[in-house]
Each structure stands twice: as C-alpha cells, then as structure tokens.
Amino acid sequence: MKKLLLSIATVALAGSFAMADNVTVNFSDETTAAQLPTAESATPSTAKINGVDFEFMNCKKGKYEGAMYLQISAKKVTPMGYVAFTLPDNCTKFTITTGANASTNVTVNVTAGSNKIKENVVLDQKGADFAFEIPADYQDAGTKYTLQVTNKYNAQITKIVFETEQGGASTLTPAGLSFPEGSYTAVIGQAFTAPELSKTTDAPAVYTSSNPEVATVDAATGAVTLVAAGETTIKATTPETTTYRAGEASYKLTVLDLYTSIEDFYSAGDGNTGVIDFPLTVAYQNGINTYATDGTDFTLIYGEMPSYEVGDVIPSGWIAQYKQYYNVPEIIPVSEPAESQEIVEFKPAEVTSIDASLLNHIVILVGVDFAEDTPAEEKTNFTGTVNGTEYAFRTTFAGVGSVAAGKYNVRVAVSDFKGAIQLLPIKYDEYSGVDEITAAEGEAQYYNMQGVRVANPENGMFIRVQNGKAQKVVIK
Numbered sequence: 207m208k209k210l211l212l213s214i215a216t217v218a219l220a221g222s223f224a225m226a227d228n229v230t231v232n233f234s235d236e237t238t239a240a241q242l243p244t245a246e247s248a249t250p251s252t253a254k255i256n257g258v259d260f261e262f263m264n265c266k267k268g269k270y271e272g273a274m275y276l277q278i279s280a281k282k283v284t285p286m287g288y289v290a291f292t293l294p295d296n297c298t299k300f301t302i303t304t305g306a307n308a309s310t311n312v313t314v315n316v317t318a319g320s321n322k323i324k325e326n327v328v329l330d331q332k333g334a335d336f337a338f339e340i341p342a343d344y345q346d347a348g349t350k351y352t353l354q355v356t357n358k359y360n361a362q363i364t365k366i367v368f369e370t371e372q373g374g375a376s377t378l379t380p381a382g383l384s385f386p387e388g389s390y391t392a393v394i395g396q397a398f399t400a401p402e403l404s405k406t407t408d409a410p411a412v413y414t415s416s417n418p419e420v421a422t423v424d425a426a427t428g429a430v431t432l433v434a435a436g437e438t439t440i441k442a443t444t445p446e447t448t449t450y451r452a453g454e455a456s457y458k459l460t461v462l463d464l465y466t467s468i469e470d471f472y473s474a475g476d477g478n479t480g481v482i483d484f485p486l487t488v489a490y491q492n493g494i495n496t497y498a499t500d501g502t503d504f505t506l507i508y509g510e511m512p513s514y515e516v517g518d519v520i521p522s523g524w525i526a527q528y529k530q531y532y533n534v535p536e537i538i539p540v541s542e543p544a545e546s547q548e549i550v551e552f553k554p555a556e557v558t559s560i561d562a563s564l565l566n567h568i569v570i571l572v573g574v575d576f577a578e579d580t581p582a583e584e585k586t587n588f589t590g591t592v593n594g595t596e597y598a599f600r601t602t603f604a605g606v607g608s609v610a611a612g613k614y615n616v617r618v619a620v621s622d623f624k625g626a627i628q629l630l631p632i633k634y635d636e637y638s639g640v641d642e643i644t645a646a647e648g649e650a651q652y653y654n655m656q657g658v659r660v661a662n663p664e665n666g667m668f669i670r671v672q673n674g675k676a677q678k679v680v681i682k
Contacts, residue, residue, distance in 0.1 A: 229293070229368040231255050233267075239274040242267035246279045246287065258368065261290040261350075268305070268362060275305040278353070278361040280312075288354040289363075295370040296345045301337040302353070305362030308332045312359040315388075317352045318344035322388040325458060326356060341454050343380040345371070381444050381453025382406030389458040391525070392421070392432055393481055396464075400430040401457060403442050407450035411442040420461050435463045435480065462525065468503040471537070476530040479540060486520040489552055489568040490619060490632055492603040497568050497619055499552075501654070504566040506619075508536040511543065518546035533622040535566065554617055555653035555669045558592060560627060563677055564620045564669070571597070571629065573637055574616045580634070582608040590616070590629075598623070602630040613637040 233239055241253040243266050250263040264287030268277035280286035291300075310331060316324035316338050324338055340351070355361050385401045392398035400423070403411055413428045415421055417438035422431045428442065441456040464483040465471040471480065486498035486505075491514050496507040498520060508531070514520065524543040529536045556570045574590040574597070581588055586601045600623070614637055618629040650672040652663040660668060663681050670679045 227295070227370050229256055229258060229370060231258060231260075231366045231368075232364070233276040233366075234274050234364045236274075239267050242276055246283050248283070248285065250290075257294060259292040263288050263290075265289055270305060270307040270362075273306060273364065275308075276363045278355050278363065280355040281358050281360050286355045286358075287361075288352050290350055290352040291366075291368075292348060292350050293368060293370060295347050297340055297347075297349070297351070297368055297370050298345055299337060299339050299369040300351070301335050301367045301369075302329075302363050303335050303365040303367075304329055304332055305364050306333045308362035309359040311357070312361045313356045314361065315352075315354045315356050317354070318349050321384060325388040329361060342451050343383065343453055346380075378446065378451045379406065379449055381409070381450050383411070383442055383444060383453035383455035385442075385455055385457045387457065389460065391460045391462060392430075393462050393464060394432055394435060398430055398432055400428050400440070403428060403455065405442075405444065405453065407444050407447065407453055409444040409447050409450060409453075411444050414441050414443075415439070416441070421459055430459065432461050435461050435478075437461070468500050468505050468537075471526075471528055472535055474528065476528060479525065479527045482524050482526050482537070482543075483522050485522050485548075487550055487552055488514040488516055488518045488520060488546075489554070490516060492605070492632075495603065495619075497566060504568070506534065506536050506566050507539060509539045511539060512545050514546055515549075517549045517552045519548040519550060520546060533565075533625060555671070556615070557669070557671055559595065560597065560618075560620055560629065561677065562622070562627065565622060567620045567669075568632070569618060569620065569669075570635075571616050571618055573613060575613050576609070576611050578611050580608045580631070597629055598626060599629045599631060603632060606631050606633065609634045 231238060233242065238255055241255055243251050243262050246264040246266050248264060250261050253260045264279045264283045264285065266277050266279065268275045276289065278287040278289055308329065312329040313326045314329060315322055315326065318340065321344060323341055323344060327336065329336055383403065383405045385403060387401065390401060405411065413423045413425050415423045415438050417436060419433060420436035420438040421433055423429065423440050430440065437458060437460050439456050439458055441454065444453040446452040463480040465480050466484050471482065474480065484500055486500055488496060488498050489504065490497040494509055496511050496514065498505060498507060521544045525540040527538040527540055529538050554568050554570045556572050558572050560569065560571060571592060574592055576590050581601055584601050584604065588599050589596050590599055615635040616631055617633040618631055621628045621630050650670050652660045653669045654660050665681065668679055668681060670677050
C-alpha cells in the first residue's frame with residue numbers, strides 16, 4: 207500500500223512540472239518538402255508542418271545531389287528572405303542543419319516577435335548544426351520566431367529541431383529586459399553613452415562584459431568604459447522574484463580605433479577595421495575601384511562608394527577595413543562616406559619609369575610603345591615598352607577602349623600581379639614628349655602626391671623624376 211501511494215505521489219509530482227519534448231521538421235523528407243514554395247516570392251506563404259505554423263518569404267524548395275532542402279534566398283531577390291515559425295508550446299531552443307552544398311558566408315538574425323535575440327550569426331559550415339537558445343522572456347507558446355538572412359547569400363537548411371516544454375508554463379510575469387538596439391559602435395577617444403535598459407521586473411540588473419580587454423561595464427549602472435579596439439557583449443541579467451521571471455538582455459559593442467593617415471591605417475595590419483579620420487582626394491574612380499591620396503600616400507578603395515569625380519575630397523569619419531589582396535593594399539568601406547563638399551586640383555605626375563614605390567598611384571607613363579593594337583576586351587593582358595623597358599598592362603577598367611599600335615602617353619593605375627608591376631590603363635593620349643619632365647640631363651623634377659609640380663620641395667613626400675626615372679622620396 208505504501209509503495210502504491212508513493213508511486214501515485216511520484217506521478218502526480220512529475221505531472222506538476224514541464225515536460226521536455228522535441229519537434230523535428232525535416233525538409234529533406236519528400237512529404238515535408240512538398241509543402242515548401244516552389245519559387246521565391248516577396249509575398250509570404252504559409253504551411254503547417256508537424257504542428258508548427260511556418261511562414262516563408264522569398265524561400266523555395268531546393269535540391270542537391272538528390273537531397274532536398276529549404277532555400278532562404280537573398281542573392282538575387284529583394285527583400286532578403288526569411289522563414290518564420292510559431293509553436294503551440296513553449297520553445298526553449300531550436301537547431302538548424304545546413305545543407306551539404308550550403309554557402310559558408312551566410313549571416314542571419316533571429317527575432318522573437320519584434321525583439322532581436324541573435325544578430326549576424328555566420329552559418330560558416332556545410333552540413334552542420336547551429337543552435338539558437340531562446341531567452342526565457344521569449345519562450346512562450348504562440349511567439350513568432352523569424353530567421354532572416356542579412357547578406358547577399360542564399361541559406362540552405364535541411365532540418366530544424368525545436369526543443370519545447372509542454373504543460374507547465376511559468377505563471378510568473380516576464381522580466382521584460384531589452385535594449386533599444388542589438389548592436390552599437392564606439393570609437394576610442396570619443397564619448398560613448400551606454401544604451402538604457404528597459405525592464406518590467408522590480409529586481410535590479412547586473413551588468414557584465416564578455417571581453418573586459420575591449421570594454422568594462424559598471425555592474426550596477428551599466429556605464430561602459432572603452433579600453434581597446436575589438437568586440438564585446440554587454441549583458442544585463444535579473445534574478446527571478448516572487449512575481450517576475452529571471453531576465454536577460456544583451457547588445458554587441460564594437461570598439462574602433464581612429465586613424466589619421468593611410469600609413470597609420472595600414473600599420474594596424476591586415477583585417478583591421480577602424481575609422482578613417484582623415485580626408486582623401488580622389489585620383490580616379492571606375493565602378494567599385496576608387497583611387498585616392500591623403501597627400502602623402504595613395505590607396506585603392508575597393509567597394510561600393512558614392513560617385514566621385516577626380517579632385518573630389520572624401521570627408522573623414524567613415525568606417526573601413528584594411529585588406530591585403532595578394533600584394534595590393536586595399537581599403538574596404540564598411541560604412542559609406544559622405545558626399546564630397548570640397549574639390550581640389552589633382553594632376554597625375556608624368557613619369558618615364560615605374561617601380562613598386564608607386565603602387566596604387568595614378569600616374570601618366572610617357573612614351574609607351576605598343577607593337578600591336580591594344581585590346582578592348584576587359585581582363586586582357588598585353589605589354590608596352592618605354593625606353594627599352596617592357597611593362598605589363600591589363601585591361602581592367604570599363605570604358606577605356608583601345609588604340610592602334612604606336613607611341614602614347616598612358617594614364618595608369620599602378621598595381622601588382624604575383625610580385626611584379628602591372629599597369630591598368632585609364633586613358634591613352636597622343637605622345638607629347640618628355641620635355642616638361644626632363645629639362646636637363648641629371649636635373650630633378652619634383653611632384654607632390656596630388657601630381658602638382660613643386661619648385662622647391664621640403665618637409666614631405668614627393669615623386670622625383672630624374673634621368674628618366676621616377677621614385678617616391680621623403681624630403682626633411
């Protein structure tokens with residue numbers, strides 16, 4: 207009798223707690239895949255699969271080597287696609303499995319209702335599981351969760367596993383912790399005001415920083431002190447009370463350095479991201495290639511930029527990343543610079559020789575002999591000769607055209623291919639001789655980095671043309 211009563215009590219006690227369960231939606235299953243959209247559409251479609259209410263926007267059924275998957279499209283559609291789902295039970299976690307041929311560059315956000323709970327998660331492996339924990343405040347049955355692609359890559363998902371709690375939902379009120387945004391950027395040397403935490407719980411919040419070497423946070427107030435460039439997550443937590451659940455909210459903080467010159471920016475190393483805190487003068491722009499100078503050095507800015515003309519001054523205050531593309535240093539824009547509000551004179555230096563010191567410069571190479579007509583097709587290699595020295599050319603820029611065999615003054619961007627100088631033509635002009643840059647044998651002519659000739663150079667970097675040779679020099 208005691209054993210029977212004990213068993214009954216045990217069953218009753220177990221029934222008073224939530225029971226964990228999993229719901230699996232396998233898109234590689236024929237029956238499941240048949241419920242997916244057959245083509246992308248910006249008009250959302252719906253389906254109920256294994257008790258889960260799905261919403262698809264710019265999604266479709268995909269297939270690779272006989273295996274089916276859900277494709278969330280972003281590469282050739284607008285807006286970028288998403289899949290949303292609503293469960294009849296409390297959801298604590300869901301795990302997606304990427305396809306065998308999935309892109310490893312996809313980034314996604316996860317939201318619960320209008321609250322962003324995961325941001326810019328990189329799905330960087332094929333055929334791998336990616337788990338998303340759902341904060342306690344957002345686990346309630348009926349919550350709409352959205353997995354949104356945030357860059358121009360298509361996601362491939364073969365399976366989603368939902369971890370749920372059935373029957374036993376907490377009667378406590380959600381703590382209601384949230385920050386206005388999921389991510390913020392701060393700059394070393396500039397004031398940063400930490401975002402204000404919103405909460406419904408009456409429990410005090412405790413703040414922590416995941417990387418105190420980047421930024422520290424006052425545990426009681428949430429005030430942030432910047433330490434060094436990098437990333438950290440600032441988290442606020444509250445304990446459970448008799449009325450409110452335990453709560454949690456966080457934001458990602460990216461801390462950047464300020465840079466005052468091209469040399470300063472490059473010195474931080476490949477992959478560095480920071481603020482371009484200096485103006486640049488445009489020397490040439492063609493598509494996503496913008497060549498510019500800070501008055502001392504030249505750089506290639508590779509990526510989407512506002513439309514600029516030669517001589518336009520790019521204002522300071524934008525974010526960029528330094529990338530060493532083989533031997534060519536590049537500035538990759540992360541945020542878009544402002545439109546130019548200033549124009550200065552830029553005139554390329556005229557030279558009769560080019561070496562590695564002029565990498566990324568825009569110059570006019572005088573007296574180039576072409577034995578054959580230059581190619582009009584892009585991405586075509588050819589050669590030209592100056593005073594017996596052969597130079598490698600490559601048609602890279604659109605709209606340059608071709609010229610017949612002969613002798614020309616050629617405006618070029620100086621690049622590099624496998625450790626050798628490669629010249630990218632911008633404009634062909636009739637050969638006009640070199641009188642203006644070789645006044646007398648042995649006499650040096652000097653040009654500043656804006657291409658303007660300087661009679662008496664001092665205290666700075668210049669291009670010196672002497673005896674038919676061009677070289678970058680520093681005069682102190």
